[in-house]
Amino acid sequence: MSEMQSTRRGRPGYDQQGILAVAIAAFNEYGYDATSIGMLAERLGLSKSAIYHHFGSKDEMLALALDSALSGLEAVVEDPLPATADGEGETSAVDRLEDVLRGAVHVLVEQLPAVTLLLRVRGNTEVERSALLRRRAFDRRITALVSEAQDEGTLRGDIDASVVARLAFGMINSIVEWYRPGGREGADRLADDVVAIALDGLRKRGGANAEAPVS
Structure with a gap:
């Protein structure tokens, strides 16, 4: 697989700040306790493991x-x-x-x-x-x-x-x-x-x- 093909795999990427911005919006909208990593993954279009790559918890x-x-x-x-x-x-x-x-x-x-x-x-x-x-x-x-x-x-x-x-x-x-x-x-x-x-x-x-x- 070429390098160009490799970079196109998956959904558009988020850096740590991008993920954090989406998480803050969700915390404010639903409350911190009610917001799960699964909910954030769905909202971001990422896997849970992709989120855990940037944040431990x-x-x-x-x-x-x-x-x-x-x-x-x-x-x-x-x-x-x-x-x-x-x-x-x-x-x-x-x-x-x-x-x-x-x-x-x-x-x-x-x-x-x-x-x-x-x-x-x-x-x-x-x-x-x-x-x-x-x-x-x-x-x-x-x-x-x-x-x-x-x-x-x-x-x-x-x-x-x-x-x-x-x-x-x-x-x-x-x-x-x-x-x-x-x-x-x-x-x-x-x-x-x-x-x-x-x-x-x-x-x-x-x-x-x-x-x-x-x-």
Whole structure:
């Protein structure tokens, strides 16, 4: 058999990322527990052994999908903003918080299926419990950043920092329920909207010396 004939055998091939994308879509549609390797094989037009060539188990697929979403979110918090325009000192905590909110929106839009799967994790397996621990660590870092912005006086301090963090990311997380790629708003515009709603009501506006509204 010639090399050309050999490459034409079987259904069109999938690489690991292609198989993982189909698996994530199935996990979101049917639930992780209800999705079997056999179901994925049928959907892909591949044999089970072809899937196992790329993944040792269904749990490994879930772990890779959740790690992709979590790593994207963690990178948003870990990547520092550059120094202030005058080159002196670090940027303010509220500016870093805004950058994190914008970055999180971009991660959600760019990895919508994987983030959707992450938000549906309930801790039923060791893989899910590990993902939940990382999510909680991420949440604590956001709360600490909110608290830092309150301490520096750039955010109002009469709302508990953990409540601010939960409400802000509750809004961001809700995007997975209605956002459709290719719609009227891209990631940049959506990030602008989130920042406006999440932060405009929290920023301090000059305190007691602020100009009173005209009656």
